[in-house]
Amino acid sequence: MTDLTALTIAEAREKLRAKEITAVELTDAYISAIDAANGALNAYVALTPEKARDMAKASDAKYASGNAGALEGIPLGIKDLFGTYDVHTQAASHILDGFKPKYESTVTQNLWDDGAVMLGKLNMDEFAMGSSNETSYYGPVKNPWRANGSDVDLVPGGSSGGSASAVAAHICAGATATDTGGSIRQPAAFTGTVGIKPTYGRCSRWGVAAFASSLDQAGPITRDVRDAAIMLKSMASVDAKDTTSVDLPVPDYEAALGGSVKGMKIGIPAEYRVDGLDPEIQALWEQGIQWLKDAGAEIVNISLPNTKYALPAYYIVAPAEASSNLARYDGVKYGLRVPGKDITDMYEQTRAAGFGAEVKRRIMIGTYVLSAGYYDAYYLKAQKVRTLIKRDFENVFADGVDAILTPATPSAAFGIGDKAMKADPVKMYLNDVFTVTVNMAGLPGIAVPAGLSSTGLPLGLQLIGKPFDEETLFKTAHVIEQAAGKFTATKWW
Amino acid sequence: MSVDTATVKRVAKLARIAVTDDEAKNLESELNTILGFVEQLDEVDVSDVEPMVSVVAMDMKKRIDEVTDGSKAADIVANAPASDENFFQVPKVVE
Numbered sequence: 001m002t003d004l005t006a007l008t009i010a011e012a013r014e015k016l017r018a019k020e021i022t023a024v025e026l027t028d029a030y031i032s033a034i035d036a037a038n039g040a041l042n043a044y045v046a047l048t049p050e051k052a053r054d055m056a057k058a059s060d061a062k063y064a065s066g067n068a069g070a071l072e073g074i075p076l077g078i079k080d081l082f083g084t085y086d087v088h089t090q091a092a093s094h095i096l097d098g099f100k101p102k103y104e105s106t107v108t109q110n111l112w113d114d115g116a117v118m119l120g121k122l123n124m125d126e127f128a129m130g131s132s133n134e135t136s137y138y139g140p141v142k143n144p145w146r147a148n149g150s151d152v153d154l155v156p157g158g159s160s161g162g163s164a165s166a167v168a169a170h171i172c173a174g175a176t177a178t179d180t181g182g183s184i185r186q187p188a189a190f191t192g193t194v195g196i197k198p199t200y201g202r203c204s205r206w207g208v209a210a211f212a213s214s215l216d217q218a219g220p221i222t223r224d225v226r227d228a229a230i231m232l233k234s235m236a237s238v239d240a241k242d243t244t245s246v247d248l249p250v251p252d253y254e255a256a257l258g259g260s261v262k263g264m265k266i267g268i269p270a271e272y273r274v275d276g277l278d279p280e281i282q283a284l285w286e287q288g289i290q291w292l293k294d295a296g297a298e299i300v301n302i303s304l305p306n307t308k309y310a311l312p313a314y315y316i317v318a319p320a321e322a323s324s325n326l327a328r329y330d331g332v333k334y335g336l337r338v339p340g341k342d343i344t345d346m347y348e349q350t351r352a353a354g355f356g357a358e359v360k361r362r363i364m365i366g367t368y369v370l371s372a373g374y375y376d377a378y379y380l381k382a383q384k385v386r387t388l389i390k391r392d393f394e395n396v397f398a399d400g401v402d403a404i405l406t407p408a409t410p411s412a413a414f415g416i417g418d419k420a421m422k423a424d425p426v427k428m429y430l431n432d433v434f435t436v437t438v439n440m441a442g443l444p445g446i447a448v449p450a451g452l453s454s455t456g457l458p459l460g461l462q463l464i465g466k467p468f469d470e471e472t473l474f475k476t477a478h479v480i481e482q483a484a485g486k487f488t489a490t491k492w493w
Numbered sequence: 494m495s496v497d498t499a500t501v502k503r504v505a506k507l508a509r510i511a512v513t514d515d516e517a518k519n520l521e522s523e524l525n526t527i528l529g530f531v532e533q534l535d536e537v538d539v540s541d542v543e544p545m546v547s548v549v550a551m552d553m554k555k556r557i558d559e560v561t562d563g564s565k566a567a568d569i570v571a572n573a574p575a576s577d578e579n580f581f582q583v584p585k586v587v588e
Binding site for chain 2: 099330378424441
């Protein structure tokens with residue numbers, strides 16, 4: 001029998017519909033694969049096999065009665081940031097110890113309504129703050145990819161590192177993820193998977209633990225572009241419970257695949273040729289340009305002059321919003337409580353013990369930039385810079401550019417415990433240099449695998465689109481995928 | 494702009510995070526690295542630029558002011574470290 005975990009969502013869907021396999025068989029195959037892999041990869045922080053089997057049984061009944069949903073019987077992993085009813089939801093933080101919400105996030109509810117099966121909750125950087133999945137209270141996640149001939153453990157990227165690792169290792173068919181500055185696209189690029197951050201407002205943020213509310217967006221990480229289109233169709237919705245959810249119908253993204261890019265204008269931004277850009281990344285980018293040219297697209301050089309200010313502005317806006325959002329974790333309503341000599345001491349001791357170093361750092365920065373006398377110099381200024389960044393994109397789109405092609409990351413995956421990044425937080429932040437502009441402008445961005453480095457590690461390209469034009473991204477990413485092929489990690493775990 | 498240890502302690506107090514002297518020293522250098530990094534923004538001319546308030550142009554959604562949810566007190570306190578008869582329990586605030 002073929003290994004059922006090798007099937008993409010689209011392939012599994014076909015076999016389920018043809019009744020060649022059952023949802024229970026598919027789910028059992030994933031549960032066994034998780035049992036064999038998770039000790040090594042640490043991708044899941046909580047497993048829900050009983051729930052998964054129950055959901056799979058219900059899916060088989062739906063197939064039998066002809067009422068199957070779009071994702072009926074497809075086993076998924078859920079990032080620990082999404083609230084899941086009565087199931088472990090801790091944003092991979094100590095401060096949410098034991099938290100099992102009495103609600104379900106809109107995005108996960110949409111997936112269950114379409115018949116998906118939940119395998120468990122996936123590891124991540126604590127409160128989605130990180131680019132390597134090393135800030136998790138549950139320890140680092142390992143990348144299923146290793147350099148040729150090496151047994152050194154690499155990071156899967158972050159913050160959605162558990163999602164990316166689990167998808168790449170075939171221990172879920174697809175995963176939910178979130179992206180505030182690159183947390184879907186960077187881990188996707190590090191693991192040879194596809195990740196899309198949709199336009200701000202496309203997926204409801206209701207029931208998802210908030211990091212930086214004006215930047216956070218949910219999206220899928222999957223094995224290929226088609227699966228990403230299938231999953232996003234189910235995740236996205238118009239939600240009255242999120243006032244920033246946009247009133248636009250969700251298109252059938254899968255229908256965009258296979259469309260021609262002939263005559264499309266693809267912008268190549270000069271400012272992304274940063275000083276010291278890795279020659280391998282540069283070559284990958286040139287290759288991507290050539291593929292799109294070969295497919296009939298018109299390549300145009302563009303300028304996004306404020307690009308270099310996106311990351312510094314982000315490190316004001318995101319911590320400021322985080323310091324406010326994370327004020328709710330105080331040892332009273334949920335999670336950890338450390339006793340103190342009075343209520344203030346209880347708050348301070350609880351937050352000192354409950355938050356990890358990176359989260360504390362960001363709360364401190366956020367508190368500082370919002371404190372009396374500094375608001376105008378930092379936060380207000382950053383929000384003005386953000387207007388300029390968005391304007392840069394609006395200008396090139398007004399000039400007829402349909403999508404923008406850039407590298408997804410400045411490098412391939414790096415080692416766990418990288419000394420240079422440990423010593424300097426800004427070095428870690430630079431991982432998001434190509435992705436963060438997209439969040440600042442609220443645009444959709446997709447990372448698609450485009451090749452392997454000289455050491456055999458996956459590298460990705462990013463496509464940036466107009467607001468709510470995810471269809472163009474899927475269509476164009478599909479063209480790159482067809483040219484580049486797909487990449488699967490060699491199993492060592 | 495840079496911060497000193499006293500500022501770090503003041504900010505930690507505002508953020509309700511207990512810090513030891515050693516932690517304050519470490520945070521001082523880390524925060525100064527980050528503040529040094531964001532200083533690049535001083536180069537940008539933002540005169541006559543409106544600050545962004547919403548990344549997607551849309552009108553704030555409004556609905557009729559009415560009760561649409563509720564009567565879930567037990568659910569709301571279900572995860573509390575300490576509760577009594579659907580009230581959150583905290584250390585004594587007023588002597």
